Amino acid sequence: MLRLTKRTEYGLIALVHMAELAAARPAEAEAEVISARAIGDIFPVPKRMLAEALKHLQQGGILESTRGVRGGYRLSRSADQISLGEIVSALEGPPTLTSCAGLGAASADGGCEVEPVCPIRSPLARLRTGIWTLFEGVTLQALADRSADPTGLFSATG
Amino acid sequence: MLRLTKRTEYGLIALVHMAELAAARPAEAEAEVISARAIGDIFPVPKRMLAEALKHLQQGGILESTRGVRGGYRLSRSADQISLGEIVSALEGPPTLTSCAGLGAASADGGCEVEPVCPIRSPLARLRTGIWTLFEGVTLQALADRSADPTGLFSATG
DNA sequence: TTTAATCGGCACTAGTTTAGTGCTCTTTTC
DNA sequence: GAAAAGAGCACTAAACTAGTGCCGATTAAA
Ligand code: SF4
Ligand code: SF4
Numbered sequence A, B: 001m002l003r004l005t006k007r008t009e010y011g012l013i014a015l016v017h018m019a020e021l022a023a024a025r026p027a028e029a030e031a032e033v034i035s036a037r038a039i040g041d042i043f044p045v046p047k048r049m050l051a052e053a054l055k056h057l058q059q060g061g062i063l064e065s066t067r068g069v070r071g072g073y074r075l076s077r078s079a080d081q082i083s084l085g086e087i088v089s090a091l092e093g094p095p096t097l098t099s100c101a102g103l104g105a106a107s108a109d110g111g112c113e114v115e116p117v118c119p120i121r122s123p124l125a126r127l128r129t130g131i132w133t134l135f136e137g138v139t140l141q142a143l144a145d146r147s148a149d150p151t152g153l154f155s156a157t158g
Numbered sequence C: 001t002t003t004a005a006t007c008g009g010c011a012c013t014a015g016t017t018t019a020g021t022g023c024t025c026t027t028t029t030c
Numbered sequence D: 001g002a003a004a005a006g007a008g009c010a011c012t013a014a015a016c017t018a019g020t021g022c023c024g025a026t027t028a029a030a
Helices: A006-023 A036-042 A047-059 A084-092 A121-137 A140-144 B006-023 B036-042 B047-059 B084-092 B121-137 B140-144
Strands: A063-066 A072-075 B063-066 B072-075
Touching: A006 A036, A006 A047, A006 A072, A006 A084, A006 A140, A036 A047, A036 A072, A047 A063, A047 A072, A047 A084, A084 A121, A084 A140, A121 B121, A121 B140, A140 B121, B006 B036, B006 B047, B006 B072, B006 B084, B006 B140, B036 B047, B036 B072, B047 B063, B047 B072, B047 B084, B084 B121, B084 B140
Parallel strands: none
Antiparallel strands: A063 A072, B063 B072
């Protein structure tokens, strides 16, 4: 029912934390890496799940990883260059809203029977685009700035 | 992953169909009832699931039901007075986005451990409001009018 | 060179949710 | 009274989610 997974929440928590760390540092300084363990020590989340989320974020190109001792993760870009859409997409795939989101493959893998006569497919696809636009418009920077309105819907700053 | 349930889709299909029926009728005429069976004969959806969806819509005050032979359902209001938010809310509950949506009860039933230090709760709550606003702004009328943009985001008609 | 920290990948279990069905009861028209 | 229709309850199977285990690869440090 329109809910993010826990993995996504954990990933977001880590990202916001990293964004806050970056904000407390001079802009010129290269961001230092922080290990999954370190993040897990700060927030009471299952460390292993957190690591899973971070891995996905690395695969999605949002985090860069360094292995070995003293290794860890860091943001691949500045926080205002990372959209929530990217993050969610990396962690749990793009939002589908309907079952027939991957429209091309839907008919191939015996998708929805209703599709040929479905009266809601097209409108919902547009609505999905609207939601997606909302997600794309929210930056990690905005999420980390707790006092701000991340959606830009209720303030004039959008 | 941000997907509507099948029950919701079936309910929406039925509602859009009813809205289209209503649109093809003079505004003064009282809407006639249509049975779950009749709708199920038109769209290739599991009839039983469809009935389940219609039941929920009746309980949510979106549909009025008439029992007995010649019975069925009809919209309780005109299609432009019914928002997608209401519909989704009736069919699968309000969107939560995070696990700590029912914030009051969350701490009581041993909710999320992260809550006291969660850096994403408040921003995501606002984002949820944004999504909800989007859903509230889409009327059944707009959904049924297939050529229109239901979100009002991409046209000047919003 | 050994050790330990760290990321990376695969697989697995248990719980929850979703999709769908079955059956019975009540209401209402014919 | 028979048949059509909604209302309620309960149930099963499949899918997804949350969380864990294990081990290999990489790298800085001792
Ligand atoms: S075709 Fe219609 S019913 Fe089928 S998955 Fe798409 S939106 Fe849902
Ligand atoms: S408190 Fe934070 S981590 Fe916990 S459910 Fe809410 S948003 Fe998710």
